[in-house]
Amino acid sequence: MEKTQSPFASAYLRFLQLATVVQALPDGQEMDANESALLQSVVLRWYENEPMTVREAIGLAALGSPATLHKRITRLREKDMLSTLNQEGDRRAKFLIPTQRTLDYFQNLGKSMQQAHQNQIA
Template identity: 90%
Template sequence: MDNNQSPFASAYLRFLQLAKVIQALPEGQAIDANESALLQSVVLRWYENQPMSVREAIGLAELGSPATLHKRITRLREKDLLSTLNQEGDRRAKFLIPTQRTLDYFQHLGRSMQQAHQNPII
């Protein structure tokens, strides 16, 4: 088998390899790809010090319809991956905040990627 791929193909295939290493939460409770995409969007905004409101999350049309996104938010809250925080002075505005379990999950992902990088399969 010829493994002389372009650097771009190699980089992407390496990314896929690293992503495959981690499919579930450390405790074994799985989250599906759609929940993962929503969780990543919320946590990235939180990491950038711009927490996402529930309204904004429900408006992420590329991730699903508002009703579907509302259900995903509910499931992520039930799995203790997201919590909500009311905006001071406006009880209607709620922001999605990662829980400690989510932060631990992302730390697990980072460790898994580091281990996979140190011990490549390809």
């Protein structure tokens, strides 16, 4: 069967190939798709200067039940992908903050996207 793909589909598929390579964390640990989706949600909010609280994260019903999301947050913290920060003056609100390891992880994904784009125009 012949592959007929648009340049955009080809670029995205190459990106997926590259992203798969960097999906593993530096020490060989991996994140499952659910952990990755949660991490992306948390980091996107942080990037938009609206850090997500633990309470908000456990309320992301589209990503799982509160108990499941709490376990995922715990696993991401154990993998040194997230840390928490208490708001000054209010110890009840804990914000989820990406660690340097997470920022490095997304930087590697960004490099993969750029490489896929460079391969597309070459």
